[in-house]
Amino acid sequence: MDLLSGLALGVEMAITWEGLLFCLIGVSIGMFIGVLPGIGPLAAVAMTLPITYHLQPMSALIMLAGIFYGAQYGGSTASILLNLPGTSTTAVTALDGYPMAKQGRAGVALFITTITSFFGGCVAIILLMGFAPALGKMALSFSSAEYFSIMLLGLVAAATMAIGSPMKGIVSVIAGLLLAMVGMDTTSGTVRYSFGILELQDGLNLVAMAMGLFGVAEILKNAGQPDRPTDKLQKVRLRELMPTRDDLRQTWKPAIRGAGIGSFIGILPGAGPTLAAFLAYAMEKRVARDPSRFGKGAIEGISAPEAANNASTQAAFIPTLALGIPGDASMAVLLGAMMIHGITPRPEFFTVHTDLFWGLVVSFWIGNLMLLVLNIPLIGVWVRILTIPQRLLFPAVIFFICVGVYSVNNNPFDVLTVIVFGVIGYLMNMLNYPTAPLLMGFILGPMIEQHFRRALLFSRGDMWTFVDRPISAAFLACTAGLVLLLVFPSLRRTAGRLKRAF
Amino acid sequence: MKTKWNRPELLAASAFMATGFGALWVARDYPVGTVTRMGPGFIPIAISVLLILSAAVVAVQCRSLPESPTRPRLKPFVFIMGGILAWALLVDRVGFIPATVILVLACASVEIGSTWRSSLLLAGGLCATGYAIFIRGLGIPLSPFGG
Numbered sequence: 199m200d201l202l203s204g205l206a207l208g209v210e211m212a213i214t215w216e217g218l219l220f221c222l223i224g225v226s227i228g229m230f231i232g233v234l235p236g237i238g239p240l241a242a243v244a245m246t247l248p249i250t251y252h253l254q255p256m257s258a259l260i261m262l263a264g265i266f267y268g269a270q271y272g273g274s275t276a277s278i279l280l281n282l283p284g285t286s287t288t289a290v291t292a293l294d295g296y297p298m299a300k301q302g303r304a305g306v307a308l309f310i311t312t313i314t315s316f317f318g319g320c321v322a323i324i325l326l327m328g329f330a331p332a333l334g335k336m337a338l339s340f341s342s343a344e345y346f347s348i349m350l351l352g353l354v355a356a357a358t359m360a361i362g363s364p365m366k367g368i369v370s371v372i373a374g375l376l377l378a379m380v381g382m383d384t385t386s387g388t389v390r391y392s393f394g395i396l397e398l399q400d401g402l403n404l405v406a407m408a409m410g411l412f413g414v415a416e417i418l419k420n421a422g423q424p425d426r427p428t429d430k431l432q433k434v435r436l437r438e439l440m441p442t443r444d445d446l447r448q449t450w451k452p453a454i455r456g457a458g459i460g461s462f463i464g465i466l467p468g469a470g471p472t473l474a475a476f477l478a479y480a481m482e483k484r485v486a487r488d489p490s491r492f493g494k495g496a497i498e499g500i501s502a503p504e505a506a507n508n509a510s511t512q513a514a515f516i517p518t519l520a521l522g523i524p525g526d527a528s529m530a531v532l533l534g535a536m537m538i539h540g541i542t543p544r545p546e547f548f549t550v551h552t553d554l555f556w557g558l559v560v561s562f563w564i565g566n567l568m569l570l571v572l573n574i575p576l577i578g579v580w581v582r583i584l585t586i587p588q589r590l591l592f593p594a595v596i597f598f599i600c601v602g603v604y605s606v607n608n609n610p611f612d613v614l615t616v617i618v619f620g621v622i623g624y625l626m627n628m629l630n631y632p633t634a635p636l637l638m639g640f641i642l643g644p645m646i647e648q649h650f651r652r653a654l655l656f657s658r659g660d661m662w663t664f665v666d667r668p669i670s671a672a673f674l675a676c677t678a679g680l681v682l683l684l685v686f687p688s689l690r691r692t693a694g695r696l697k698r699a700f
Numbered sequence: 701m702k703t704k705w706n707r708p709e710l711l712a713a714s715a716f717m718a719t720g721f722g723a724l725w726v727a728r729d730y731p732v733g734t735v736t737r738m739g740p741g742f743i744p745i746a747i748s749v750l751l752i753l754s755a756a757v758v759a760v761q762c763r764s765l766p767e768s769p770t771r772p773r774l775k776p777f778v779f780i781m782g783g784i785l786a787w788a789l790l791v792d793r794v795g796f797i798p799a800t801v802i803l804v805l806a807c808a809s810v811e812i813g814s815t816w817r818s819s820l821l822l823a824g825g826l827c828a829t830g831y832a833i834f835i836r837g838l839g840i841p842l843s844p845f846g847g
Contacts, residue, residue: 659736
C-alpha cells in the first residue's frame, strides 16, 4: 500500500469521535504524568491498561501511545521550573532549562521545548511512515534465527546502554528472562516454576510486574520526603512565552541535529529516549563555538535534547511495530498491551493490520498537534499541577495501582504480585540495578526461547545456523561489538584491581 | 593493601546467584532434551547458569566500590506495603470501601503534613471515584461493603 492511500485509510480510522477522544485522553494523561516528578509514563500506561481492555484495539492503541509521547512533552515542565525531571528522559533539559528559568526566561524555555518536541516528533513520524512498512517487508524473509539474533541484540543493548553499570544491566536482563520462564512452556505444555500456585500457570502478570517495578518502587523512593519547593515556582504568563528572534535562530539547527540523533537511537532496539537526550546534549556541547555557555541557560542545551527524546519515542515504534522488538521498556509494555488485544506486531502487521498501523500514524500527527495546543495556551494549568502535594498524590496513585491491577483478572493475587515486585524494584533501585532491562527480558523471554528452539530444530541442532545466515550474523556481530565495547573496559578494570589486591 | 567487600552490593549479587541456583534446582525435574529437540528444561537451565555467572562477575567487580549512600527508610516501606497487602487481603472479604479507606490512611500517614481530616477526605473521594469508574463503569465484581 502506498503512502497516500495509507494515509487516507489512517485518516478514516483515527479521525472518528472515538479516535479523537481517546487520543485526547491519552495525551492529556501523558502530559499530566509527565509533568509530575516521580511517576513515569510506564506506571501511567500500566494504570490505564485495565481500562483499555474494554475498548476497541484501535482506540486502546491510540490512547496508550498518546501517554508515551505526551509524557515526553510534559516532562520538561518540571525540569525547567523546579530543576526536577518529570521523567528520566528530560533530566538533561534541567541542565540549561533551570538556569533559564532563574534568569526569568522560563516561559521562553517552555515554549522552545514544546516547539522542538513537536519538531522531533514530526521528523520521527515521517521516518516511521517511510521506513516501518519497508522494514516489515524486509523482515518477512526473516526466520527464527534472525529473530533470535535481533532479540539478543535488543536485550544486550537494553542492558548495556542503561545508565549505570553495564554488568548489572546484564544481570537484570537475565533475571527478567528467568522470570519469563514461569508458567506454561508453549512447546511442550509443561508448567514451569509455578510452585503449585494456580495463578502462576499462565505466567507472571505483566501489568502487576510493571506496576510494582515502576509504580510502587518509585513511590517508595519518594514517600515521606518533603514536598517539592513549590513556593519558588514562577508564574508563567502567556506573553512571556514568546522567544526573541535570536532565540529562534539559535534553536533550529540543534533541533535538527537532535531529531536526527533521536530518530537513530529510537530505531535501535534497546536504546531509549534517555540515551538519545544525553547524546544530543553532548553533541551540542561539542559543536558549540563556546561550550562554557552550557549549564548557564544555553538555548541549544534544551532544544536539542527535547527534539531528541521526542524523536526517539516516536521512532521506537519502528522496531516495535515492524519486528515486534521493543525499543525500550515503555515500548515493551505497549507490546504487551497489543498482545493482550490479540495483535502481534510482526512483519505481517503491515499487511494484516494495515488499518491499525495507518490509524496509529495519523493519530500520532493529531496527538502531537493536540499537545502543541494543550501546551502553549494552557501552560499555567500544567504548572499548577506541580503544586499538588504528595500527601494527596501518592495515596491516590497507590490506590489506582491496586484497583487497576485487581481489575485485570479480578483476582487479588495480582495485587500481591505488585507487592513482591515493588520490594524487588525498591531494592534494585537502591543498589543501582536498572529495572527496565528486567522488564525487557521478561517480555522478550518467551519469544526468544521459542525462536531459539525453532531455529535449532530447523537446522537440526547446528548452532552455526545463527552465523550462516548473513542478516542474523550481522545482528550477532553488533551484539558482540556492544559486549566488547561496554563489558571489556569494566572487566579490565576488575582484573587490574584484583592484581593489586593479591 | 586490603580491600573491603562492599556488603550491600555483595548481598545483592549473592541474592541473584542464589536465585540462579534455586532455579537450577527446581529445573532438575524438567526434561532437557537434545539441542535439536529441546525439552522444557533446556532454556531455564541455560538462563540460570548465565544468571549465576553474570552475578558472580558483579560480585567480584563490586569489591572496594563505595557503599551507596541511600539508606532504606523503614516507615514508608512498612506502611505502604502493609496498606497494599491489607487491601489485597481484605477487598474480597470486607468490601471495596473499607479496604480502600485502610489503604489510603496507611499511605497518607507517612507523608509530611497529612492530617486525619485531609486523609479521610481523600479516602472518601477515591472511594467515590473508584466506585464510579471500576465498579459501575467497568463492572468489576467487587461489592462496596462485605465479601
